[in-house]
Amino acid sequence: MGKKRLGHEFYVFLAIVSLSLIIQARSGQFFTLNNIVDLMVSFIVPAIFAMCELIVIISGGMDVSFPAVASLSMFATTKILLSMNYTGNVFFAFLLSGSFGLIMGAINGALISIFNLPALIVTLGTQSIFMGILQGALNAQEIAEIPKVMFDFGNAKLFVATNPLNGLKSNMSSSILILFAVVIITYVFLHFTMWGRGVYAIGGDSNSAIRAGFKVKQIKFSIYCFVGIVAGIAGMTRVCMMQNCQPNNLIGMEMTVIAAVVLGGTSVKGGSGTIIGALLGTFLLTIISNSLLLLSIPTYWQSFFTGLIIIIGTGVTSFQLILSSHRLPSMRKSKNEA
């Protein structure tokens, strides 16, 4: 299996390389410093989301509520900080947003683990509830002016890349450090803790995981709590980077993030998936959405291409499974059952 997963990530990598070569050939603008930096900057938030979705999908679940969680926690945090004229450390903003996320994640986790309900449907329901609270109860409108600490954090840049040809400048946002931190934490949790092994075990076969002594309910609950925290942080990152708080513009992101994670070789049936794959998948979709302009394709083609990539990407993996189950009659049972 290990060899196979490696192969899949290699294909995604190959797709990224060939796509970027095509874009470079057509526009001559792809491998410029400022384009790469732009890509990285728009990669940050989807990649943070991809980390939480990755863990959920590995555990055999599916979470579509994280954009709603992120929107609600970032909006609530921004509102609170504005009302108290907060001037302290930006760290507190992330902490607050993360805790709001944690509460919402815990609701998801409780519904999924205690009542043992299908994760997709629970999160569809909670997504609707969170958006209802955000748009109905809080009557959320765009907040144009965010607290100064957040503004400064979003403005902070690691370096500025300049395109020598046309002098266009792109800032590498310091928010990318948050992405690094989230990726490292996810990596450590997934690969160096018993919890991480539990996540894989539950996704592989939940009953066997119980037999093996994993506390499945607790692990499931904590997965959704983790997702909540990370989503809250991602939402806050988004506000800082956008320099304003738009309660509605994360909606619909769940589908692209799920697609990105699955493109990276994570099995929707759970039990397998890697961080590097999820990151590559996200990067592929980011390139597509960012580079249509470079190719002078009107942006309204974006949805079409995203759908096409999802179908082709998941189709290749799924078809390989079908083929291999035909080739190896002895394996057939386990594959079909999975």
Next chain:
Amino acid sequence: MKHDALSSRKLQKNDNTLLNNLVVAAVILITMAILKSSKFFSFTNFQSMAYQLPQYGLMAFAMALAMISGGIDLSIVGMANLSSMIAALMMIKLANLIPNQNLIIYVIIISCLIAILIGLLCGLLNGLLISKIGIPPILATLGSMQLFSGVSIILSKGNAINRLPPLYAKIGNYALFNIVPLPLLIFILLALSVSFMLNKSAYGIKLYMVGSNTKAAKFSGLHVDKIIIQTYCLAGILSSVSGLIMMSRLNSAKSDYGQQYTLQCLLIAILGGVNPQGGHGNISNVMIAILIFQFLSSSINMFPYFSNFYKLLIWGIVLLGVMIWNKYSKSR
């Protein structure tokens, strides 16, 4: 066939969804009778409900079918918009071509048939992706939803397509004896035929078998792939009809109409006792769930201080409440 005597009803003998739902419907009606009796129990209110209900009712059937087969169809709204978009574009193009305006009725009929064909093809694509390529239904339809709405965005460049032949909206708003709207008639007709298919035809019993245990169905000699493809084609046809109804109601076609329907259809299907794991659920229960949903939705509209967004909140709570209730009533 003797085999069919084991009708789907037998498969869900211990199912009390029907009773639950009737109780819920009665509770809503009684509450409204107390609170807003004159407004709720008026002819206009019931007629406007009859106009609103068919478009998402048909989508809910499509969702229920996919869920009975053990899958899910997230592309329903995409299919509806794509087929109505193509019908709208064709109508406008052809209406300009024909010399005699008396022929416009044929233009409308042809366009509608083509739209249904498009729905069928979209469903076929879904079915092929799921059965032959082996993509899990949720991902296949997630991708195809993007694809379908992508195509309709490309066709319309993201704008709404207006200026349909006036006759089309007239047909859509036609009411039999000035009471029963045409969309409702179409809805009832399709509901009866889907119900017949599920309960009385060989296809229906096979669908329940595939949904409850795909592997067992395969080993007992059913063409599982064929049944899955048929199911998603049927879902595609239902969605395209619903798209056509939506187009006549709004008198335009756009790529992002009815985005909220995906969640609503899922909610209705689950409210109607369709098991997300597949194999359970019947159309009459879904029908009652559609009515409950419409009652609830119209009731909320009668309280002006509820903003429309509260509906989202309420749908979410109802969805989760029903899921938990089902869990408990089943374990008892």
